[in-house]
Amino acid sequence: MRFRIYRYDPESGAAPTVQEYELDFDPKGKKVLDALIAIKDTLDESLSFRRSCREGVCGSDGVNVNGTNVLACVTPLEGLKQPIEIRPLPRLGVIRDLIVDMAQFYQHYRAVKPYLINLDPEPENERLQSPEERAELDGLWECILCACCTTSCPSFWWNPDKFLGPAALLQGYRFIADTRDQSTNERLDFLEDPYRLFRCHGIMNCVEVCPKGLNPTAAIGKIKSLLVKRAL
Amino acid sequence: MSKPMNSSQIPKRTFDAVIVGGGGAGLRAALQLSQANLKVALISKVFPTRSHTVSAQGGITAALANVSDDNWHWHMYDTVKGSDYLGDQDAIEFMCRNAASAVYELEHMGLPFSRLENGKIYQRPFGGQSQNYGGEQAIRTCAAADRTGHALLHTLYQRNIAARTQFFDEFFALDLIRDDEGTVLGVVAVEIETGEASLFESRATLLATGGACRIFRHSTNAHINTGDGLGMVLRAGLPLEDMEFWQFHPTGIPEVGSLISEGVRGEGGYLVNKDGEKFMQRYAPNALDLASRDVVARAIAQEIRAGKGCGEHGDYVHLKIEHLGAEKIMARLPGIRELSMQFAGADPITDPIPVTPTAHYMMGGIPTNMHGQVVSPVRYGPEEPTPGLYAVGECACVSVHGANRLGGNSLLDLVVFGRAAGQHVIEYLRENPYPRPLPQEKVDQVMARLARWDKPKGTETVAGLRDEMQRIMQDHCGVYRTEALLKEGLAMLDKVEARLPDAALSDHSKMFNTARLEALELENLMAIARATLVSALARTESRGAHTREDFPKRDDDRWLRHTLYFQQDDQLDYKPVRLKPLTVDTFQPKERTY
Numbered sequence: 033m034r035f036r037i038y039r040y041d042p043e044s045g046a047a048p049t050v051q052e053y054e055l056d057f058d059p060k061g062k063k064v065l066d067a068l069i070a071i072k073d074t075l076d077e078s079l080s081f082r083r084s085c086r087e088g089v090c091g092s093d094g095v096n097v098n099g100t101n102v103l104a105c106v107t108p109l110e111g112l113k114q115p116i117e118i119r120p121l122p123r124l125g126v127i128r129d130l131i132v133d134m135a136q137f138y139q140h141y142r143a144v145k146p147y148l149i150n151l152d153p154e155p156e157n158e159r160l161q162s163p164e165e166r167a168e169l170d171g172l173w174e175c176i177l178c179a180c181c182t183t184s185c186p187s188f189w190w191n192p193d194k195f196l197g198p199a200a201l202l203q204g205y206r207f208i209a210d211t212r213d214q215s216t217n218e219r220l221d222f223l224e225d226p227y228r229l230f231r232c233h234g235i236m237n238c239v240e241v242c243p244k245g246l247n248p249t250a251a252i253g254k255i256k257s258l259l260v261k262r263a264l
Numbered sequence: 265m266s267k268p269m270n271s272s273q274i275p276k277r278t279f280d281a282v283i284v285g286g287g288g289a290g291l292r293a294a295l296q297l298s299q300a301n302l303k304v305a306l307i308s309k310v311f312p313t314r315s316h317t318v319s320a321q322g323g324i325t326a327a328l329a330n331v332s333d334d335n336w337h338w339h340m341y342d343t344v345k346g347s348d349y350l351g352d353q354d355a356i357e358f359m360c361r362n363a364a365s366a367v368y369e370l371e372h373m374g375l376p377f378s379r380l381e382n383g384k385i386y387q388r389p390f391g392g393q394s395q396n397y398g399g400e401q402a403i404r405t406c407a408a409a410d411r412t413g414h415a416l417l418h419t420l421y422q423r424n425i426a427a428r429t430q431f432f433d434e435f436f437a438l439d440l441i442r443d444d445e446g447t448v449l450g451v452v453a454v455e456i457e458t459g460e461a462s463l464f465e466s467r468a469t470l471l472a473t474g475g476a477c478r479i480f481r482h483s484t485n486a487h488i489n490t491g492d493g494l495g496m497v498l499r500a501g502l503p504l505e506d507m508e509f510w511q512f513h514p515t516g517i518p519e520v521g522s523l524i525s526e527g528v529r530g531e532g533g534y535l536v537n538k539d540g541e542k543f544m545q546r547y548a549p550n551a552l553d554l555a556s557r558d559v560v561a562r563a564i565a566q567e568i569r570a571g572k573g574c575g576e577h578g579d580y581v582h583l584k585i586e587h588l589g590a591e592k593i594m595a596r597l598p599g600i601r602e603l604s605m606q607f608a609g610a611d612p613i614t615d616p617i618p619v620t621p622t623a624h625y626m627m628g629g630i631p632t633n634m635h636g637q638v639v640s641p642v643r644y645g646p647e648e649p650t651p652g653l654y655a656v657g658e659c660a661c662v663s664v665h666g667a668n669r670l671g672g673n674s675l676l677d678l679v680v681f682g683r684a685a686g687q688h689v690i691e692y693l694r695e696n697p698y699p700r701p702l703p704q705e706k707v708d709q710v711m712a713r714l715a716r717w718d719k720p721k722g723t724e725t726v727a728g729l730r731d732e733m734q735r736i737m738q739d740h741c742g743v744y745r746t747e748a749l750l751k752e753g754l755a756m757l758d759k760v761e762a763r764l765p766d767a768a769l770s771d772h773s774k775m776f777n778t779a780r781l782e783a784l785e786l787e788n789l790m791a792i793a794r795a796t797l798v799s800a801l802a803r804t805e806s807r808g809a810h811t812r813e814d815f816p817k818r819d820d821d822r823w824l825r826h827t828l829y830f831q832q833d834d835q836l837d838y839k840p841v842r843l844k845p846l847t848v849d850t851f852q853p854k855e856r857t858y
Contacts, residue, residue: 090316
């Protein structure tokens with residue numbers, strides 16, 4: 033199998049390059065991550081990438097494969113056009129090879145206060161929530177923070193420091209949608225901003241690439257309609 | 265070859281407490297300490313939500329009685345029985361008694377549990393759960409769909425954001441610093457991005473580094489599960505407990521290893537062999553597919569051996585859930601469906617899932633008491649606390665899981681003992697307000713270990729040796745064991761280990777050098793593999809997950825005791841099982857059937 037992989041060595045002072053690899057590998061049933069590991073184990077120990085769960089739940093190995101943001105561990109090799117081109121996620125700074133600097137992404141995540149705010153005294157047992165109320169959280173809480181969506185978003189490319197991006201906004205809405213949370217107004221106050229929220233133009237790249245099948249655009253739409261309702 | 269750096273060259277950071285590991289246990293302990301306004305650092309080799317807790321699926325067990333009649337005494341009985349009586353009953357009582365409050369606390373933190381019609385937390389049946397001390401199936405495992413670990417890990421991380429815990433993400437802990445009196449004074453860790461080492465000085469160090477199933481070729485575990493805390497403890501001269509006990513989860517996807525939750529059988533799924541026979545009725549006539557994991561794993565292995573496995577090589581069986589219907593599968597088991605489609609090529613709505621027993625969980629680990637203090641035999645007894653050192657979660661052996669862990673008790677272990685250890689650290693810090701002098705030579709030793717990998721040339725590779733070790737463990741220390749097999753495995757491991765000094769890296773860069781990390785992880789794995797084989801060889805009985813074909817019976821007269829393994833000369837020691845609970849009566853060991 034043939035690969036073209038983005039390489040950057042921060043210690044060399046040299047500009048990034050694309051390196052070609054020829055790997056003797058049966059792709060049947062295997063994923064992109066299996067190939068990356070095989071390259072590292074047998075051809076080039078210096079090839080660097082993040083990985084952990086290898087089953088699409090930890091969000092470590094978001095990369096760009098043949099032009100699309102994916103999780104390497106759940107992307108089948110079969111059917112990919114060769115040479116398979118693997119690059120770091122777009123727009124974030126590259127630390128080394130396929131490893132990007134996630135600091136900005138995490139900062140946006142923290143900015144939405146991604147935790148339940150409820151100042152009532154804690155009840156003796158659980159707080160009650162009907163299955164219907166709980167269903168409002170489905171499609172929100174499953175986010176794995178892989179950054180595939182945010183780094184595929186043109187609005188984020190243009191304003192990475194000011195636009196929160198789909199992942200952070202999805203988490204912002206996750207707590208707005210939670211019947212146990214008491215901070216909706218403050219959350220909306222924070223989001224009501226020409227950049228943080230309103231740079232989303234509904235391009236929907238986020239929906240297309242989300243490896244968990246989530247829909248940040250819909251969540252952003254719901255935040256927007258809550259803001260409209262509140263204004264009326 | 266470069267000389268070891270002088271320790272005075274590495275920067276020192278000082279904290280009240282340092283936690284190594286950002287999974288459920290580490291985050292729960294960190295929260296306790298941050299909320300007490302202590303200066304706490306959480307060091308994790310990955311961003312915390314990449315920790316392996318995220319892969320836990322089925323749920324967290326607590327006798328909330330939301331669905332079936334239930335109480336913690338029954339949960340305790342099931343856990344003691346599930347442990348094949350090797351679990352310490354005081355710790356098990358502590359865990360089961362605190363389970364409900366721990367789960368309610370998670371709910372209050374915001375964990376998005378699935379809900380029942382009445383708005384309470386959804387619970388599902390799991391293996392080994394009973395009402396009334398061995399009666400009807402209990403329904404005890406609290407779930408957020410089949411992504412409970414994800415929900416728990418993210419919730420705890422989020423609470424730590426709110427509590428302003430100080431994170432050192434992508435820092436790799438190398439070794440403990442322990443003075444000659446045995447007090448632990450902190451750890452040396454490498455910042456992965458820069459490759460620079462620094463000393464984290466602290467009066468309390470808590471290890472929460474997770475499991476180590478990566479000693480096996482096939483496992484449900486993440487790549488990062490390399491038992492780093494266990495390696496650190498062994499090198500510090502402390503023992504590991506019950507390392508012969510590794511849980512083989514009955515239902516992993518063949519070759520790939522991904523876990524198919526016990527919750528699948530809890531929701532009504534069942535196993536069949538190639539003849540379509542529901543074979544569990546022959547092995548566990550009462551509990552059937554919800555017998556304990558060791559029992560189900562052995563049953564599957566027997567079927568495969570008897571030529572009743574499915575597929576071309578007959579090396580797996582089928583797990584069927586079609587009869588549950590698409591709607592229930594999508595609502596309760598969406599993650600399982602995704603995994604099955606991605607890694608087994610089977611949509612469980614229409615096709616059976618291929619499954620086979622797969623290394624999943626380490627029951628043994630760093631010996632601790634129920635406050636999370638690391639204990640070892642020193643002078644006066646088998647369980648003297650090591651000042652300044654704690655361990656929690658899968659890396660620890662409290663021991664609540666004994667010879668076999670029950671499903672749903674792992675997430676519970678993380679939060680109950682994470683909280684308990686955090687609480688104890690607070691008291692310990694109050695009683696030990698002064699820093700102690702740091703022995704420079706100990707820091708130098710750690711730096712020398714790191715510098716060893718600067719060696720320019722070698723005849724072995726890290727990946728090659730790791731692969732050989734994993735094959736040895738897979739073939740010689742699996743579901744069924746014999747003296748001959750274990751001895752052969754140990755002899756082979758000796759040879760592989762002897763080649764480790766000949767290994768060298770080709771990548772000697774500093775920044776984000778993952779090859780170097782893998783080398784350091786291999787050192788930890790190798791030590792754990794050895795501890796496992798030596799401990800397994802010595803235990804001449806079958807108990808829980810440790811099945812010796814040459815000693816098929818449990819032998820309480822000789823073996824109702826915990827193994828302690830020391831790295832020096834592969835020395836073994838033993839200590840009694842704590843049979844006396846805190847308040848209730850002892851559950852006396854009896855024959856274990858399901």
